[in-house]
Amino acid sequence: MVSTLTSSIHIQEAIAKQRAFFGTGKTKSYDFRVAQLNKLLGVIQEHEQLILDAVYADLRKPAIEAYGSEVLITQAEIRYTLKHLKTWMKPLKVGTPITLFPSSSYIHAEPLGVVLIVAPWNYPFSLMIQPLIGAIAAGNCAILKPSEHTPHTSKAIAKIINNNFDPSFITVIEGGIETNQALLAEKFDHIFFTGGTAIGKIVMEAAAKHLTPVTLELGGKSPCIVDSDCDLDITAKRIIWGKFYNAGQTCVAPDYLLIQKSIKPLLIEKLVTCVKTFFGDDPQASPDFARIVNERQFDRLVNLLDEGKILIGGQSDKGDRFIAPTLIDQVSPNSKIMEDEIFGPILPILEYDQLDEAIAFINARPKPLALYLFSKNKQIQQRIVQEVAFGGSCFNDTIMHLGNPELPFGGVGNSGIGSYHGKASFDTFSHRKSILKNSFRFDLKWRYPPYTMTLDTLKKMIK
Known part of the structure; x- marks a missing residue:
């Protein structure tokens, strides 16, 4: 049975459960991420007609348009992510200047934690699921808030997610303005919002109170x-x-x-x-x-x-x-x-x-x-x-x-902050952790006080 969480206390409980689950480290493994992405792909395929019916009920969207823009594009995104995820997760070795010899440098992508994804009503299924793909790929837990303006699709998303995933990992919270306000009052590790510029400003203002980073996918006159x-x-x-x-x-x-x-x-x-x-x-x-x-x-x-x-x-x-x-x-x-x-x-x-x-x-x-x-x-x-x-x-x-x-x-400026799709989605929901590894084989004494090297000598060395 699909549950609807609306009160602040229920939202806080949902976040607490996800924080506890994230703390176990299970979401960080490659095998876990792949299993969850494959499960997501499977449940979307299983519920294709439910999705099409829901989108039609909300927007009278033609079947060809609905399938292409809501179902096909999300399935393609999952398959693309599965194909490249192992490479994305590998530590990236980067260059190190000679002044830091004999060190080596790496960038590790780590998940942010518990993220909030707020979807719009115009493409109510795909614009919820596409960011979720990136969140799962990067190893996060996620709370999903579908648009109340497309109630049939909102219910379909809740059924698909809440009946198939552990709520400590992913859960859907339905509701209207009050639910949005209650969610934005809480601290998340990232907020991903798709919608209009005016609401985007409200989201950013709420996030600023907790110094929560945001991705804002907005719009404008193209x-x-x-x-x-x-x-x-x-x-x-x-x-x-x-x-x-x-x-x-x-x-x-x-x-x-x-x-x-x-x-x-x-x-x-x-x-x-x-x-x-x-x-x-x-x-x-x-x-x-x-x-x-x-x-x-x-x-x-x-x-x-x-x-x-x-x-x-x-x-x-x-x-x-x-x-x-x-x-x-x-x-x-x-x-x-x-x-x-x-x-x-x-x-x-x-x-x-x-x-x-x-x-x-x-x-x-x-x-x-x-x-x-x-x-x-x-x-x-x-x-x-x-x-x-x-x-x-x-x-x-x-x-x-x-x-x-x-x-x-x-977007850029008023049309948005941040980006996603493919590798960009993985990066959006990851922290790029910088690591410098030094060796015990060499230890240059001139770097330590009392300094015996003159400033002129140092300048000549680094030129």
Whole structure:
């Protein structure tokens, strides 16, 4: 039976049990970590349909999108971690300067202890499990807090974890704001939070009281630049797919377009065509378009629909939590829709003449979690890398960089602190302990008082 812990005393008991279990040292062995990762992979495979059903109940997410972004990506991450874990755990020998001869130097990765992972609602399963994979791989115990805004997925996570893992090792605590507050009041060895910037500040403030390190995976207005030197047909398809995947409720979805003005009319035509091709004349009837998570988010998004000129979309149905995939032109850079991350199926379109204008526009705003550039021009690609700050990027694609475990995923500035995926997840949940080993074979007397070497001699030796 799945238990729900909400009171502060129950949370404290859960943390105490995990601290005691971590103190036994069992989580530190390679065999234990591998066994737990294999168990996690097995229970995910066993409960695939439960996960898909839960995500559909919460977000009406199409089965293909749900399987790819919630199930497949987590299974791939576990397999990747199992393949590389032994190498990651090995002490890393590093160089030692000649001044420290005959010493040798090593870096040991050790687990942090008991960690808290707080998941968001937009990808409620994978964004809970992916950080957990890193926590297990690094040898930690973990308390998981799913989002209360996706209650079906929260219950599914609790069932999968609490029915299959020792709560002294991993446990799920469900609940709302009060539970979040009670959890943040406690001391953890690391807090991993995925969500909005405003809540991220609250998490960081709470963590600061205990000097708890944090990883904050936040968001921001991710720009998409379209240069005239690109394949417009493929560009249009990849933008529309990336923007309206999960009804735009993706932290790295293109938030606004910056189109080189000479190609803007033609690209808009192709974007509109792609919306119709993907979702039909009546997107509400399409089985391939998700829904807004709740009425609060629905109301927030509907209030943005009076901005600019709607090229396609704009329809909404509160009872169905449906907002049509919408393209909006003639948007003012100072309008409400350009203030905060949209996080929904609305895509504003702006134009630029020279690339300098686009770069200046982006750099005048908080650093985004992602940036997208469509251009064949390698000089333009290099300028974007060198002149614009962002968390991660795709050139000539959108959101696909999340699928490569070799690429650390994380933000910069307002879009986040820290990163994860693959080795970066292992590093996030590890302390890199520095070790210098000296020898008894040599003992240079000049290092000890009373000092007989002159300063000039020392300077000559180290030059």
